[in-house]
Amino acid sequence: MTEKKSPMIQVKNLYKVYKVGNSKVYALNGVDFTIYKGEFCAIVGPSGSGKSTLLNMLAGLEKPSKGEIVIGGSHIEKLSENQLVSFRRKHVGFIFQSYNLLQTMNAVENVALPLSFRGVTKKARNEKAKEYIKLVGLEKQMKHMANEMSGGQQQRVGIARALAVDPKIIFADEPTGNLDSKTTREILNLMQKIVREQNQTLVMVTHDNYIAKFADRQFHIVDGKIFKIEEQHHEEQHHEEQQHEDTKEDMGYEEG
Amino acid sequence: MKFSDLLSMSVNNLRRRKLRTFLTVLGVLIGTASIVVMVSLGIGFNELTMEQIASYGSLTEVSVYSNAMWGGNESSKDPNYMTDDVIAQFERIDHVDAASPLLETSVLMTQGAYQAYINLVGVSQSYMKNIPLKEGRIPEPGNRDLQMIVGNMVARNFSNPKSNRYGFYDDSSSIPDIDFINRPMFVIFDMDAYYQSQNGGTGEGGTTVKPPKKYLIPTAGLVEGGAEDWNNYSYSVYVDLDALKAQLKQIFKKKPIPNQPTNKKGKPYNYFIYQQAIVEVDDMNNVTAVQKAITDMGFQANSNMEWLEQSQKQAKMVQALLGGIGAVSLFVAAIGIANTMMMSIYERTKEIGILKVLGCDMNNIRNMFLLESGFIGFLGGITGILFSYGVSFLINRFLSGRFMSNMPGDLSRIPPWLSLTAVGFAIFVGMAAGFFPALRAMKLSPLAAIRNE
Numbered sequence A: 001m002t003e004k005k006s007p008m009i010q011v012k013n014l015y016k017v018y019k020v021g022n023s024k025v026y027a028l029n030g031v032d033f034t035i036y037k038g039e040f041c042a043i044v045g046p047s048g049s050g051k052s053t054l055l056n057m058l059a060g061l062e063k064p065s066k067g068e069i070v071i072g073g074s075h076i077e078k079l080s081e082n083q084l085v086s087f088r089r090k091h092v093g094f095i096f097q098s099y100n101l102l103q104t105m106n107a108v109e110n111v112a113l114p115l116s117f118r119g120v121t122k123k124a125r126n127e128k129a130k131e132y133i134k135l136v137g138l139e140k141q142m143k144h145m146a147n148e149m150s151g152g153q154q155q156r157v158g159i160a161r162a163l164a165v166d167p168k169i170i171f172a173d174e175p176t177g178n179l180d181s182k183t184t185r186e187i188l189n190l191m192q193k194i195v196r197e198q199n200q201t202l203v204m205v206t207h208d209n210y211i212a213k214f215a216d217r218q219f220h221i222v223d224g225k226i227f228k229i230e231e232q233h234h235e236e237q238h239h240e241e242q243q244h245e246d247t248k249e250d251m252g253y254e255e256g
Numbered sequence B: 001m002k003f004s005d006l007l008s009m010s011v012n013n014l015r016r017r018k019l020r021t022f023l024t025v026l027g028v029l030i031g032t033a034s035i036v037v038m039v040s041l042g043i044g045f046n047e048l049t050m051e052q053i054a055s056y057g058s059l060t061e062v063s064v065y066s067n068a069m070w071g072g073n074e075s076s077k078d079p080n081y082m083t084d085d086v087i088a089q090f091e092r093i094d095h096v097d098a099a100s101p102l103l104e105t106s107v108l109m110t111q112g113a114y115q116a117y118i119n120l121v122g123v124s125q126s127y128m129k130n131i132p133l134k135e136g137r138i139p140e141p142g143n144r145d146l147q148m149i150v151g152n153m154v155a156r157n158f159s160n161p162k163s164n165r166y167g168f169y170d171d172s173s174s175i176p177d178i179d180f181i182n183r184p185m186f187v188i189f190d191m192d193a194y195y196q197s198q199n200g201g202t203g204e205g206g207t208t209v210k211p212p213k214k215y216l217i218p219t220a221g222l223v224e225g226g227a228e229d230w231n232n233y234s235y236s237v238y239v240d241l242d243a244l245k246a247q248l249k250q251i252f253k254k255k256p257i258p259n260q261p262t263n264k265k266g267k268p269y270n271y272f273i274y275q276q277a278i279v280e281v282d283d284m285n286n287v288t289a290v291q292k293a294i295t296d297m298g299f300q301a302n303s304n305m306e307w308l309e310q311s312q313k314q315a316k317m318v319q320a321l322l323g324g325i326g327a328v329s330l331f332v333a334a335i336g337i338a339n340t341m342m343m344s345i346y347e348r349t350k351e352i353g354i355l356k357v358l359g360c361d362m363n364n365i366r367n368m369f370l371l372e373s374g375f376i377g378f379l380g381g382i383t384g385i386l387f388s389y390g391v392s393f394l395i396n397r398f399l400s401g402r403f404m405s406n407m408p409g410d411l412s413r414i415p416p417w418l419s420l421t422a423v424g425f426a427i428f429v430g431m432a433a434g435f436f437p438a439l440r441a442m443k444l445s446p447l448a449a450i451r452n453e
Helices: A051-058 A081-091 A107-116 A122-135 A151-164 A181-198 A238-243 B003-016 B018-055 B084-092 B125-129 B191-198 B241-252 B284-296 B304-347 B349-357 B362-403 B416-443 B446-451
Strands: A007-020 A023-036 A040-044 A066-071 A092-095 A169-173 A202-206 A217-222 A225-231 B061-065 B096-111 B114-123 B133-136 B148-150 B186-188 B214-216 B219-223 B237-240 B276-281 B300-303
Touching: A007 A051, A023 A051, A023 A217, A023 A225, A040 A051, A040 A181, A051 A066, A051 A169, A051 A202, A081 A092, A081 B362, A092 A151, A107 A122, A107 A151, A122 A151, A151 A169, A151 A181, A181 A202, B003 B018, B003 B362, B018 B304, B018 B362, B018 B416, B061 B284, B084 B096, B084 B276, B096 B125, B096 B191, B096 B241, B114 B241, B125 B237, B237 B241, B276 B284, B284 B300, B284 B304, B300 B304, B304 B349, B304 B362, B304 B416, B349 B362, B349 B446, B362 B416
Parallel strands: A040 A202, A040 A217, A092 A169, A169 A202, B114 B237, B148 B219
Antiparallel strands: A007 A023, A007 A066, A217 A225, B061 B276, B061 B300, B096 B114, B096 B186, B096 B276, B133 B219, B148 B237, B186 B214
């Protein structure tokens, strides 16, 4: 994954400062990096390191105090809230930790929901939704409501929902945080597969070094600064190697 | 986002919380129904009064009287008499369809042993056409012979001078048996001569006065209504104006005609002067203006309009009061809607956040909530109208007769415009109540929303 590619996200000298009482807290303290098209990147750091803040700013949910964010050639740090919503609608897919499916809708409707925001007709968007549900392997659960599915199945629906809008970039915020170890692996493998097959760009935030190893590149962030960037070369057999050493880190995970 | 998608999302959200939606809709239903029923009572009251007034005579009629008729105007050189010229002037006033003079003269009618003093009124053809007839027809225009249209209560005036019963008959059974159509009716025009011949038979110059001539006058028609049903035409006998003029001229020749004023030398004018005229106005709304124009000409003008305006003012007040009482309950319902929507937003904070992160337009989110509250208003409005029709039916069926037995007709009336306005208003109230909650939902930060666990 190191061949020359066009930059998808460019972050330059990014700062986020919170005021707590009279003192200033630097959540981000001068961050620079570039993510290329078709890359699976992980932002790794302990809690409080500023990784979630970074993701929120990339997705246009929070505004930076200083610095530039260029996504697909356009600056997003200066957009108004309405423009940001429109930006997300057109270019961004989102995968949440707690899946965030709408409880009143079944799997297909959930996947089709973001398409309805674009004014796609019901027939067209349901067709597309079914296509992506098949892609994530949930042919049998198409008509299931959100609460009739397991955590892993819900997260697959979440992935299908992120993919269905043909985004330029997908953000995943601790996507496996609520899953057990087996499902975690399945989901991460699915994400890897999708990045390769669909040539998508995926940015994942996690606090877990093991999970981060599934990514092509890892940005380690500590105290609001990028501490190191690791590259990983994944081959298909790579997963087998890792499978016997993951049990220890899975202990803290809860089932969704 | 397509409107149909917005609508189905809103409706789905309402269906999720059936009981709460039902209770909120119930509030709007009661609010709408109470306004509609109250206003329908006001409308019913107003229309009943209108109908009652209209039954006492046309609402587009102005009666004009001459002030000069009854003396008092001695000093003025040119008394303000109503002549044919003045009638023509009335007809030239804007919005006046026709002006009919009324030439009244007192006559004595006799049939068998009974006699009565009757107000004989000469009227124009157009006036006569407005008189509702029970039987017979109005006299042919241009017919020089007098033919009478007799009021339905005229028979009450007859009495037998030889018995000592005079005056009014309290019950219809004792009204004398007077038949205008089939038995001859004799009319005496020269009352002075009649009195003089009755009281010893000497006139001013000591000469013997012959009893005046009696005329046999046929009856052409009878005014509609029984002996108990009063209307504008009940107590008079109507004849053609021109025929009456000709008759009077023939009887009195150069002598002053009774009821006609004389000039300062005590001589009669050589034209007829009318005591009263009826002016027909083209529309109810112009009556007041015409009335004012006539008053400005120096005559006294009356119409049912004054009465009507007063009772309309009263009816409006009643309507406003009733509507206000109803509005209070709709206001309470509006607070209910606002409350439901607020609760709904607190419950759905996370959902709204997800929608925003997934790129749902802020205006769409606002519209979704507006639609939801508008839909509550719509449901409440529709069911409220149906409910009102039921209540209205019950009021008309069971209450009208008991409280307003003297007024026929429905007490509660819901015209179509009221139903439509009520539904529209309910939707508006729903949306207005949902407006601030919807703005709040729109402005929720997506971050705070998705963090909400």
